[in-house]
Amino acid sequence: MTILRTEKLYKHFDGVKVAQDVNFSMEHGEIRCLIGPNGAGKSTFFKLVLGEHQPSSGEIYFSDQKITKLRSFERVKQGIAVKFQVPGIFSELSVWQNMQIAVQNHLHGDSMTSAIDKALAFVRLTDKAGELAGELSHGEQQWLEIGMAVSTEPRLLLLDEPTAGMTPEETARTGEMIQELNRKGMSILAVEHDMEFVRQIAHKVTVLNFGEIFAEGTINEIEANEEVARIYLGTADDDE
Amino acid sequence: MGMLQREDLKASRPDGRMPGWLRLINGPQTLGRGPLFWIVFALTIGAAVVYPAFADAWSVGNTAYFFCWVFMALGLSLIWGYAGSLSFGQTAFFGLAGYTYGVVTINFGAAYGLTIVGVLLGVGMSCLGAAVLGYILFYGRISGVFLGIVTLSTTLVFATFMAQTAGSQWAIGDARLGGDNGMTGMPPLTIPWAGGDIALYSGVPLYYLLLAMLVICYLGLRVLVNSRFGNVLVAIRENPHRAEMLGYDIRRYQLIAFVIGSGLAGLSGVLYTAWGQYISPSNMDLAAAALPIIWVAVGGRKDLTATLVGTLVVLGIFQNLTIFGSYYAFVIMGLLLVIVVVFLPEGLIPGLVKFFGRFRKRKEGMS
Known part of the structure; x- marks a missing residue:
């Protein structure tokens, strides 16, 4: 059963395409990591899921219920929770x-x-x-x-760079926490740059580039993908 | 300072043995929670009760006049201090309620408790006006400095409009709006009584009524800000984005706080109008609109007790300064605001609480 699904999701800002034909899907009980170079559209995708941005077109489904038009607080009430990159306390x-x-x-x-x-x-x-x-x-x-x-x-926990600014010990402890939550049945979608951490927690990895899904698979498949290595080492524009 | 110590700011889990209402009145969103605070509170109320026995009639009436304004300050503390929305609209709702009281009571008189109907309609009108303006503001996602600009503009537009209503065509029934000269001739608050109605002119009975209303309002607001609703208001002030991402419709909470706070400004308006039997556009103009901001900022906008004490003290200072000339008083009020904002941005009372808390901690550390 899918916990989160997007269909043909597009987002434009004054003609600049920041999400393009994103057909994303993750299963209930999964830990998914979202990676990609700066400007790949990871934060935009998060904001679309959270309702902070309205898509230019396309649909978002949470547990097979359409949530595209719901406001942020209504999505939270449906069972989505978020942890921001900068501590939102x-x-x-x-x-x-x-x-x-x-x-x-x-x-x-x-x-x-x-x-x-x-x-x-x-x-x-x-x-x-x-x-x-x-x-x-x-x-x-x-x-x-x-x-x-x-x-x-929540049924789905969104984590935006959960280990940013943490010491290695704190990072390891955070990884344990995420795995413990997942064992209790919580689905987790995390944006993360630290590949060591991704390796520790991810069941599956989605790579975004220029607002599109570039690759998807296990961490081993992604690390073996030469095209992914190229975009990370390439000259992608920094816009995030 | 023992009764308002630094630890008051560090609320931990509530005491399960404490009754619910006591937990709310003593909750973490208000400074002053220990037995010592409540002893001082009771003594203060006691002193206020016996005050008319020792003071002359003018002083009692003048204190009642001060009490009239405090409701507006407490309302602004709720809107600005607790919910984080800076509003310059308090005097607009003050005026709206005052004029409503005047229109109702001039047209229908004071018999049969109609002045009380005037009070209720006045407060109701200010709540209705706040609901309309607040809906436009909060559901239009207007926040921060723009909220201040729009509320100030609304206030000034209303004051300017009322100032040009001098002609005889500007009347509602028998009630002449009066333009710059204001509206006069409304009866004072009149309580229907078996042996004959009691008209509360500026004197001891009005003083006691206002004192009772003030205590009820203060304690009621303490309960409100320490309730779940108050928790959400403080969360919105601290981090609206996070509050929304915890599932709260922050616009609804902001709107409710705005309506309650503006309703309290309306209560001040009707009480002031009934006290002085007069209301004019000068009660709403730029200088008047700035004063509640100064009272609340100087005392400490994020706390009801600090706001209440600060307002009474600043009102007293302001009145004494006006003896030397009202414009000097405004200049000094402005200076006071600047000094507090720069050196004690949370206000004098919370600033002092923090200072003595740090001093006490350092002393304990040394010993």
Whole structure:
């Protein structure tokens, strides 16, 4: 069963094509990594899935339901969660309040408290529940955001460069977290540059280039693909 | 500063043993949560209750006048401090409600509790006006500085329009709008009573009514900002993008906060009009529109207590300065705003709380 599918997805900005005929599909329970050189259209694709951009044409389906016209918050309510590249947290609030805001839309009372406790334990921030989120280390802020995203128990988790700015230890721990979430049945779509990390987590890899799907396959197939190596070493325009 | 310590900003999990309403009134979105704070609060209320017994009639009436304005400041704290939307529209809704009260009460009189109907219609009109303007603003994705520009423009257009209504053709029933001179002749707030209606002219009964309303409004807003709704408002202020990506329709929350906050400005408007039996376009013009921003920014816009205390203090300073000339008072108010924005951007009270919190921490570290 497909969790996310796009059909003939196009996006133009003043005549500049940033997504072209994207026919993407990923299965429920899959970890998919989206890679590509700068300017390949990865962030645009994320924004289209999240509803931050409306496609020029084409359709987006989530669990076989058309979500193309839904607003961002409505897509989130359907079961999509996101973790941004730059930690999207509420810096002036405590870690607990950050989690509360994430969870209170779905749960109340004791079940909300236990969901927060569970999510904080998962991202190893139980001891920091009373700290201001803005005073956490960069890696902890990234984990807090992951905790906020997963506490809503989404069916699809979008991760935009989840390990950006992390130490190797934090990166490895993040990889373990993602695999653990996936074992519990969560589908994950991640934009990532760190090929070591991609190798650690990805079931399948999609390569984007100039807004088009350039290649798709397992990490071994992608790494063996000479054309993929060429576009990475080539002179693609940086627009992201 | 013990009652407003730094730890207040670092809310952790709520105390499960605490009753729900107490958790809300004592929640993390408000400074001042310990027993000491509530003891000081009770003492302050006690002092306010006995104040008329020791003060002269003019001082009591003047304090009641100050109380009239605080609702508008608390409303702006909700819109700007908690929800992050800078609005210069408070005085427009203040004026709209004041004129509505005037039109209703001049036409229908004060008997049978009709002044209370005037109050309700005045506040209702300001809420309706805020709902229309807010819908255009928030659903039109107008935010940041543009929100301030549009609300200020709306206020100035309304004030300018009202200023040219001097002719006799500008009347609603018996109520002459009065142009620059404003509208006069409306009755004061009148409470229907078995032994005869009680007209609340600027005196002790009005003082007590306003004090009671202020306490109820302050505590009610504390509950609101510490509720789930308040959590979302603060989330929108801190990071609207993230709030939306947690599944919240942020425009709806912003609109509701705008309507409530503007409704409170309307409440100030009707109370002021009933207090002074007068309302004019000068209550809405550029200088008037800037004053609520100064009260709220100086005290501390992100906290209701800071806003309440700051507003009363700044109103007192402003009134004393006007003795030397109103334009000097405005200049000094402007300077005060600049100084606070540059040196204590969160306002005097939260700034002091942070300062003493850091000082205490350093002292504890040294010992």
